Amino acid sequence: MAEQLPEEFVSDILSSHVNSPGQLLPILLDVQHKVGYLPEEGVQTIAEFLGIDVGEIYSVASFYSQFRLTPIGKYHIQVCRGTACHIRGAPRILGELENQTGISEGETSSDMKYTLETVACMGCCALAPAIKVNSNVHGELTTRKADEVMHSLPEEETDDS
Amino acid sequence: MTANQRTVNVCQGTGCISAGAEQILSLLKAEVAGLNLSDSVLVRGTGCHGLCQAAPLVAIEPDGILYAKVSPDDITDIARSLLPDGKPVERLFYYDTVIDRPLAIFRDIPFYYKQQRFVLRNLGNIDPDSIDDFVNAGGYGAARKAVTGMTPEEIVEEVKSSGLRGLGGAGFPAGRKWETCRVEMAEQKYVICNADEGDPGAFQDCAVMEGDPHSILEGMIIAGYAVGSDTGYIFVRAEYPRAVARLRTAISQARERGYLGKDVMGTGFDFDIHIFQGAGAFVCGESTALVRSIEGGRGIPKAFPRPRTTEIGLWDKPTLLNNVKTFASIPVVINNGGASFASRGTETCKGTAIFSLAGNVVNTGLVEVPMGTRLREIIYDIGGGILGGRAFKAVQTGGPSGGCMPAELLNLPVDFDSLTEAGSMMGSGGMIVMDQDTCMVDVARYFLDFTRRESCGQCVPCRVGTKQMYDILDGICRKEGRPGDIELLVELGESIAETSLCALGKSAPNPVLTTIRYFRDEYEAHIIEGHCPAGVCSSYQ
Structure with a gap:
């Protein structure tokens, strides 16, 4: 994971998802689970994938306690x-x-x-x-x-x- | 298999696993194999056995022997006890502090024999990862009976006559909900299982998902057939990764065997189930917030007046939404008939109530009793009384939406209506026992801290009101309480309950209002006499 840039890593994760309504939370949870947080570049990639605003993603991500916007410790x-x-x-x-x-x-x-x-x-x-x-x-x-x-x-x- | 085959059930519930049960299971498997007993002894992991206090638990069947607080050092002795001339390992028997002696057979332990397990029927008795175990225990029999031999109308009638009320907390009659969803005319309908068990202090939905996932699927299949839906979702809260894993396994097994997917059991009926993981928001236990969350948005409830979810639900389609325990009850209703189910419980609340018993009580664990059982029986007979011989102070049910009840209410029958009348509620089933060393003002502050954090923020009474109540309670705990605070809390609480848009806000004042109703002297001791009777609030020391 550390070898890859966040946006590349997120692109890999996105390849296992389809762009359909209601996919935002499953994608965010997947990224959060695999990366440990939601990296800014990754959120941009997700926004392009789903065709929605970055702001909409942060609006949803900030509502739920599971999502972190900064990396976590060991x-x-x-x-x-x-x-x-x-x-x-x-x-x-x-x-x-x-x-x-x-x-x-x-x-x-x-x-x-x-x-x-x-x-x-x-x-x-x-x-x-x-x-x-x-x-x-x-x-x-x-x-x-x-x-x-x-x-x-x-x-x-x-x-x- | 030989006639004298024994089964060793090693509890793999959340409680037992955190006490090291995974290691116990693998060590026991190896030890039994090492003694060449594999042909006559089956060692398997099961869901929650119930008596979490004595974790990790190992049960030997059909003997019914229960070993408590098993450690890796005990494995050799347990395995040797399974040899043809083996003797039970007496030092591992559960010691019952009420009758003051060790008990070998778990059915002799008051914690177990005072319970009636229907929803929890398979927990501790089957391997949740084995569909064969489930089917051998009669699983999917009710689904087969319903889908091959009953009309949707007959199923709904059966659920109605059972008197089953939604076990997620609100207690809405399940049959009526099914009926309203069934009669909706729509190409597409959905069935959703609410497994967003967000109440702190409640773990029974988690235990059912981990210990008997197929029962939930079976209840949902029957529901899908009854209301005319081909798609189900299980909304599981993010904090339960093991429940998600076991449900995933169960769903894929059910698809392989033809219980889910196209042409269920060869009947032409299609039904499949998907898992949706929550992302951590208490308010998503509210039906319309949950639906919005699945749709990919912020979990914000719809304001009243609003159409029922059974009319306009997920993606604006008619949606049947029930709790985990409600779905797990359905196979019992279909197998035994509604009338049989209704023979248990009270006049207005049928069937059983399930609680996670925790707090300052001797036997913490998972409990199922007929509706109408008295609080005293649950706390003292099943729970074994208060830990460390201290005095009982209060019992809390319903989580942040419920209330704290004092010793005078110990004879209260536990059902939806009695608890609501007492200012509390059934909620999803957390039951927390509090002893003399618990400060009721601190408890009220604790719950308001929770609800103010979890308020979705859309309406002022909840967003601002819970913060105001929290600040006043925090002031009292910090020795900054003022005369008039109690009256202000009551006034605030009543207006928040009246004006909030959803059930979260409407019920948020309950912990404060009940503690003032039953423990007003403790508030007064803080504000007027300047001391915390329980010695919890450090500013008073």
């Missing part, structure tokens, strides 16, 4: 802020991770190592509070266990970046 940390997680200590876990990474919710560290986000609910309510690092879920966390997860990261594979 470790994508998502802190669940569902109800069960909230009452079982998610705010403390988020605070601890902010301390550990030195960034706030919604930010990516300048060395591109971490992106820290909150998500509405991951469906692991029974194991609250939970976080997800790339595609791995860690449940029943305490601040100490969150620490341990962070310290075990360098050995972990980045499987969906």
